[in-house]
Amino acid sequence: MNTRNITVLVADDDADYLFQMKIMLENAGFKVIAADSQSQAEEIIDSVRPDLAILDLMMEKDDSGFILSYKIKKKYPDVPVILATAVSQETGISFGLDAEEDRSWIKADLYLEKGIRQDQLLMAIEKLLKK
């Protein structure tokens, strides 16, 4: 396992999902900071600049992920943000943030469906880190 000194912030209120993401990303050689709520993630970004963030959409609030993403982008404009959600249909947002107008207000670089395969997720992360 090679450690690359890249820190990923993962925020999710599903303790099991958070635990599994942490293990998976650590196996892939990332340093992981796990936050189990929007408020905990906000505390973390006060003092730490992650290299990438993977955020759940619905935590304390239905739009916790959006708010967090906005705050991260405001403080660290270059940090890529992935919104991971199982509720794409509910939010009425189609996947992908390719449309310029979407990117301007949603402030996330990528949407991913929860339950996506590991290799797909890792590939998406690598692509964002290279940008």
Added chain:
Amino acid sequence: MNILKILVVDDEPGIRSGVARILSRFTVDYPFMDEQIGFEVLEAETGEAGLEIIEREHIDVVLLDNKLPGIQGIDLLELIKQRQPETLITMITSHASLDVAIKATSIGAYDFVPKPFTPQELKSSLENITKHLFLKRMTSKLQKEGKQIRFQFLQVLSHELKAPINAIEGYLNMLLNKQFGDNIENYAEIAQRSVERLKGMRSLIMDLLDLTRFETGKTPSTPQEIDIKALALSAIDLHKPYAIQKDVNIKLHIDCDICIFGIPDELEIIFNNLISNAVKYNKQGGNVDIHIRCDGAEVSLIFKDTGIGIAEEEMKNLFREFFRIKNAETKGIQGSGLGLSIVKKIVDLYQGTIDVASEPGTGTAFTIKLPHPVRKDNE
């Protein structure tokens, strides 16, 4: 202003222009309608010309003369019904024979106006038609909205079911990949977590079954007199093990011995869900006090806990399906988010009320009032 399109089919120009003139300044409004409704009048001299208009555009109401030069009114009526079944038709008849009237009604004429008619006769006929159309449209709109709510419910439900499946699948994959080595002991925790998620899923399914039962209005058994005290005691017994585990003390205070006429399963759900919440969201060493009070024509059931309480802004969502309060205190507490919505449905069914008072950090009290208690026969 909403505009209804009226088509007058009559070979007498005087009738056509009369209708146009009367309706040009006429509007209908009812207290329950947001908007006034006005009329736009189109004219056709013959049935054939009328049919052309009907095929071209949507017409709300047709005022139809029976005696026409070509195709007769009654035959046109049938053709219009085939082409635009939504269109309402009022027959304008001079010497309407009973035969024609009966036939027209059986084909689907909505109303009759005598000929010659006074402006008032025409107006009151159109007033009725407008009201009818408005109510019909409201009903179909409400049905559509109902479907929309149903759709959202299913989406949230599929999300709630997907989350535990994802979690359990993830753990099983860890096991398959021997994530934590060969020692089976290393997997005890993820096995335990998987079991917890499955339990959560099972309780969600149980709640869903409760919910569908009320929505379909199927009653599981015949209503009967239910001894509230006995019901409360058995519900408390059911939650004792969990309460002991959480060191929560449940007490029953009852100042009247009464029965309620109802279905035992339904009243049990009220007690079970509220006691379960009162224990679940309580603090270590906390109390649950259940009061049963009689007050004339109603009985009050009060479930008071010394738990974490509910913030003001969460109150309005409390009875919403799948709503769960997410904060540091509720973290790790499993729940389907359906319990209170089910309680609310049952209370509504019994024409009762449910109120909640709460202070974050201090506790919550749910008060249910049910009408028409039956006093127990004096023994």
